[in-house]
Amino acid sequence: MTELIISIIAAIALIFLLKKLNLAWPVIILAALVLLIGVNISWVKPYLEAYGKTLGTNKVLGISAVTMLVLLFLKVPVFVSVFGGSLIYFLFNPGINQIIFGQKAVTGTESPSLLAIPFFVCAGTFMNYSGVTNRIMNFCSAITGRMPGGLAQVNVLLSTLMGGLSGSNLADAAMEAKMLVPEMEKQGFSKEFSSVVTAASAMITPLIPPGIAMILYGCIADVSIGKLFMSGITVGGTLCIAMMILVHFISKKRGYLPIRSHAMSGAEFWGHFRPAILPLCLPIIIIGGIRLGVFTATEAGAIAILYAIILGLLYKELSLKGIMQACKETVCTTGGIMLIVSAASVFSWVLTKERVPQQLTEFIVSICPNKYAFLIAVNIFVLIVGMFIEGNATMIVLVPLLAPIARQYGIDEIQFAMIYIFNNAIGALSPPMGTLMFVTCSVTGCKTKTFMKEAIPFYLLLVAILLLLTFCPPVTTAIVKLTYGG
Numbered sequence: 001m002t003e004l005i006i007s008i009i010a011a012i013a014l015i016f017l018l019k020k021l022n023l024a025w026p027v028i029i030l031a032a033l034v035l036l037i038g039v040n041i042s043w044v045k046p047y048l049e050a051y052g053k054t055l056g057t058n059k060v061l062g063i064s065a066v067t068m069l070v071l072l073f074l075k076v077p078v079f080v081s082v083f084g085g086s087l088i089y090f091l092f093n094p095g096i097n098q099i100i101f102g103q104k105a106v107t108g109t110e111s112p113s114l115l116a117i118p119f120f121v122c123a124g125t126f127m128n129y130s131g132v133t134n135r136i137m138n139f140c141s142a143i144t145g146r147m148p149g150g151l152a153q154v155n156v157l158l159s160t161l162m163g164g165l166s167g168s169n170l171a172d173a174a175m176e177a178k179m180l181v182p183e184m185e186k187q188g189f190s191k192e193f194s195s196v197v198t199a200a201s202a203m204i205t206p207l208i209p210p211g212i213a214m215i216l217y218g219c220i221a222d223v224s225i226g227k228l229f230m231s232g233i234t235v236g237g238t239l240c241i242a243m244m245i246l247v248h249f250i251s252k253k254r255g256y257l258p259i260r261s262h263a264m265s266g267a268e269f270w271g272h273f274r275p276a277i278l279p280l281c282l283p284i285i286i287i288g289g290i291r292l293g294v295f296t297a298t299e300a301g302a303i304a305i306l307y308a309i310i311l312g313l314l315y316k317e318l319s320l321k322g323i324m325q326a327c328k329e330t331v332c333t334t335g336g337i338m339l340i341v342s343a344a345s346v347f348s349w350v351l352t353k354e355r356v357p358q359q360l361t362e363f364i365v366s367i368c369p370n371k372y373a374f375l376i377a378v379n380i381f382v383l384i385v386g387m388f389i390e391g392n393a394t395m396i397v398l399v400p401l402l403a404p405i406a407r408q409y410g411i412d413e414i415q416f417a418m419i420y421i422f423n424n425a426i427g428a429l430s431p432p433m434g435t436l437m438f439v440t441c442s443v444t445g446c447k448t449k450t451f452m453k454e455a456i457p458f459y460l461l462l463v464a465i466l467l468l469l470t471f472c473p474p475v476t477t478a479i480v481k482l483t484y485g486g
Contacts, residue, residue, distance in 0.1 A: 053094050061354055064089040068347070078393045079336075082343035089350050101346060108345020109338050112298060113219045118334040119301025120210045123308045124171065125329045127162075127279065129322035130312035133175065135275040136161050141259055142272035144244075149251025150259035151184045152197045153244055159201035160208060160240040161280065169428065171333075173202035173436050177443035189256055192454040195446040199436045200458045201243060203425040206391075207236035210286055210304070212337070213421045215297065216395055221403040223413050225297040226290040227480045231414050233287070234479045235422065239465055246461050278314070282307055291483060337392060344396030351401070361405045371409035375416075375470045378402060379423060386427015390435060395424060418476040419469050426462050429455070 015028055055063075068085025072078065083105075090101050127133065137158050144153035158180075159172055176198045184194040206213035209229030218225035250256075264272075285307065286300045295303060312318025368374040385394050399420065406416040428436040431452055441448055469475055 050094075055092070057093065057354065060089060060092045061350070061356075063092075064350065072389055078390050079339035079343040082340070082347050082393065082397075086343070086346040086350055100349070104346045104349045105342045108348075109342050111219050113215070113225065114338070114341065116210070116215045116225070116298045116301040117212055117337055118330060119298065119305055120212065120215070121333050122326065122330040123282075123301065123304035125326040125333075126305065126308035126312060126318065126323075128171075128175065129318055129326050130308060131315045131317035132279045132308075132311060133162065133179070136279055137179070138272050139276035139280075142264060142269050145259040146261070146263065147244075147248060147251075147258055149189075149247050149256040151180060151187055152189065152193070152247045152251060152256065154259070155180050155184070155194075155197050156201040156204075156240060156243050156247060159204050160236060162205070169202045169205040169425070170435060170439050172205045173199055173440050174443055176202070177440050181444045187257070190454075191444060191446050192450045193250070193254075195440050195444045195451055196455045196458060197247060198444070199429055199440040199451075200455065200462075201240075202436055202440075203429055203462070204236050204239050204243070206421060206425055207232050207239060207418070209233065209283060210297070210300070211421070213391065213395070213424060214417070216337075216341075216392060217399060217417050217421060218297070220396060220399045221413070221417065223417055224484075226287075227414055227484060228417055229287055229290065229297070230480050230483055231418050231476050235418050235469065235476060238468075238475065239462075242461055242465055243458070246457060250457065278311055340390070340393050341396060344393060347397055348400050351397075356401065360401055361408060364405055365408060368409075371406075371411050372471065374405065374409050375411070375419065378406075379419070379466060379470065382420060382423040383426060383430070386424055387430045387434065389427075391424035391428055394427075395420070412473055412477050414480050415469070415473045415476040419466070422466055422469055426459075426466065429462075430459075 019028060064085045067088050068081050071081035071084050076084070086101065090096055090098055137154065140154045140157040140161065141150070144150055144157055147153045155176055158176065162172055162175075177195070181191070181194045181198055184197075185191055205211060209232045211232060214228040214232055215225055217223065218228050282304060286304060289295045289303070290297055290300055309318065312322070364374060364377070368377060382394070382398065385398070402420070403413070403416065407413065428434055431437065431448065437448065437451060437455075440446070441451055
């Protein structure tokens with residue numbers, strides 16, 4: 001009884017504290033419930049296990065999944081939602097030791113390959129504080145300045161090149177929304193079009209090496225990260241060219257002007273290209289080093305940090321304050337990703353224990369007559385899920401289920417990986433919960449309703465490219481086979 005009274009007082013105190021921190025009510029209530037159950041677990045657990053035994057394992061698993069989805073729809077943080085759903089399974093399932101919950105939460109983040117994530121995130125933030133972004137942007141202006149919609153073309157090309165430096169689509173969208181959208185509006189572009197181009201072009205970032213999505217996928221599905229990086233060059237380049245063509249036609253129709261009307265001299269072009277040479281060498285060093293076996297993808301991330309610091313010192317723009325801010329952003333970004341990885345590792349263990357992947361494989365193989373029917377089903381399913389749930393979370397839960405099925409159909413693992421990552425990228429741009437859309441609109445002040453209307457041609461283009469990746473495997477695999485053989 002004393003434990004119960006103490007836990008109730010502690011739960012009430014926790015509610016007041018979390019409310020002071022302006023957290024959402026679902027998070028506050030969930031935290032209070034976890035505290036109450038955790039303190040009183042010794043006498044609560046037998047009752048929960050007895051009830052769980054009455055329900056049966058399948059119903060408990062179903063309740064766990066529904067709990068996770070409900071929490072996600074209530075905008076509870078992803079890692080809290082996934083942990084919450086997993087906790088239901090552990091509490092109501094007799095014979096499962098709760099220590100496994102903690103073990104899987106910790107061991108899920110211990111893969112050495114995952115070290116590439118903080119390394120590349122850190123390298124990207126150092127690049128932003130080293131004056132690299134402005135040098136790349138000036139170079140992009142030199143290339144696309146005479147094209148219709150010059151600044152919009154700069155936006156697309158900048159996302160592609162910066163994707164090879166940072167790997168974070170949200171960081172790319174926020175940066176370009178601050179730097180380019182105000183200037184685009186001054187030159188006559190509508191706020192809606194400027195916002196859509198910024199958000200859509202940021203989609204290219206996870207497809208260009210060293211995209212964080214490719215690193216995560218490689219760790220989860222045990223696929224060569226080097227091969228994914230190589231495939232990303234083709235896929236990201238294809239999307240970049242297609243988007244620039246679309247921007248060209250829209251700009252022609254609306255009369256959006258180029259940045260300049262005259263051709264640049266060789267000396268002028270060299271003046272823009274020379275400062276960008278060293279930053280543009282980084283993706284070449286990463287891809288070349290991994291392919292030649294000089295270093296692994298994880299070691300490439302560490303080298304990228306060192307390279308970014310050297311550039312910052314060389315350009316004399318990386319201050320101590322900038323270093324501290326970059327480290328802070330790295331910790332926050334990496335912490336968010338790794339919490340999701342940790343939570344999803346627990347949920348994946350639950351799914352594996354209950355043989356859900358095997359059952360799902362048998363079901364899908366029985367209803368999909370060939371690999372193309374399977375890929376179309378995956379495209380539709382992942383697109384819908386991506387509209388509501390953050391991409392990294394869906395990847396860690398769904399890839400262990402879908403990748404083995406793709407192998408059953410004889411689908412190339414690189415092709416399937418890029419199709420999945422491309423679907424996730426589209427989900428980040430799609431309503432009602434597209435993270436790229438909301439990040440961009442929050443910075444630019446664009447209304448989501450007008451954003452979605454303006455984005456229709458871009459959505460059509462993305463679907464067309466997705467179908468190209470689905471029905472034309474060489475788009476994703478040709479460069480990999482050329483460089484790795486096979």
